[in-house]
Amino acid sequence: MEAKKKKGLNIGVDLGTVNTLVYVAGKGVVFNEPSVVAYDNETGETIAVGKEAAKMVGKTHDRITISKPLHLGVISDIRSAGTLIEYVLQKIDKDSYDLSASTLLLCCPSEVTQIERESLIELASDLGIGECFIEEEVKAGVIGAGVDIFRAQGAMVIDIGGGSTDIGVLSLGDIVTSESIRVAGTFFDEAIIKHIQFTHQVLIGSISAEKIKKKIGTLDEALSGASETMKIAGRDLLTGLPKEIEVTQKEIRDVLIEAFEEIVNTAQRVLQQTPPELAADIINDGIIVNGGGALIHGIADFLSNRLQVDVKITNNALTAICEGTKVLLKNKGSYLVKPLD
Ligand SMILES: Nc1ncnc2c1ncn2[C@@H]1O[C@H](COP(=O)(O)OP(=O)(O)OP(=O)(O)O)[C@@H](O)[C@H]1O
Ligand SMILES: [Mg+2]
DSSP states (O other): OOOOOOOEEEEEEOOOSSHHHEEEEETTTEEESSSOOOEEETTTOOOEETTHTTTTTTOTTTTEEEOOOOOOTTEEEEEHHHHHHHHHHHHTTTTSSGGOOOOOEEEEEEHHHTTHHHHHHHHHHHHTTTTEEEEEHHHHHHHHTOOOOOOSOOOEEEOOOOOOOEEEETTTTEEEEEEEEESSHHHHHHHHHHHHHHHHEEEOOOHHHHHHHHHHHHHOOOOSSSSOOEEEEEEEETOOOEEEEEEEEEHHHHHHHHHHHHHHHHHHHHHHHOOOOHHHHHHHEEEEESSSGGBBTTHHHHHHHHHSSEEEEEEETHHHHHHHHHHHHHHHHHHHSOOOO
């Protein structure tokens, strides 16, 4: 009896600096793990990928190297990008579908260069994928936020990811104007580390800094007086010994606001470059904020005060890009035509 012919899949990947998410047509989001790979230095073998590899960050010895495919919104390690994509494809049960009949859409930060895009496409082809194309994550993010970008109507998005903040205005299915800066989640964590080092003389790790940002981070400018506090441990820079300190919400707020000034300036520049008819649409519809950074407390009020435009935080800020690939996979590269449902 002839074996049943396996079908190809439509697969959308949000290859982020911090998180990688995968959408499969008909199944939804099937993978959501940190973009981290751990290698054995002696044998070159992959020890762990995703969640398991992320647990090792900051806790390794000489034999293990931790790699991340992207750094500050650009591809920094094509080998680990390959390992991560291969791992993801295995996770969606490679044996049950035909890779060579499948289409892969990779969403990347807009700063990823043409050469890097070509390397990613080559990588997908080496893995046996039939067709691969690359899209800017802002575009997928706006669609994932529920906006119909195929109309003659301007939509503005600020995607605050881990490595970069991408700001873009879209209309008629494509990006009209955009800018990308490296002020995003990882930058906020580093700013918190520097602040604590300077004011408390204690060195904390990046995981601790991220915890502080998520737990007590805010952009609430009205916050004053006694604010929430959080205990955190690190290494005392004077004695070299472990030490626990208490940080206040107010001091973290000030660190975050300073970092956000650059995001505000960039958004203002993008608005200035926006053609007037599209700017009028943005005034009416507001600006959409996506990405993990959209979850910082008080962000909507802060940005709308500074930009004098309504700001809406996407409900699915961390998964919007991946979910937006659903539409882009349907029309594979032709964005002037709205795909049918
Ligand atoms: N509740 C929260 N408050 C503040 N920041 C958060 C929260 N949840 C996640 N983040 C931050 O969001 C970032 C990850 O967001 P996201 O998954 O959108 O990034 P990414 O897509 O991997 O990065 P990029 O798009 O820059 O390549 C991390 O820096 C994380 O610390
Ligand atoms: Mg992202």
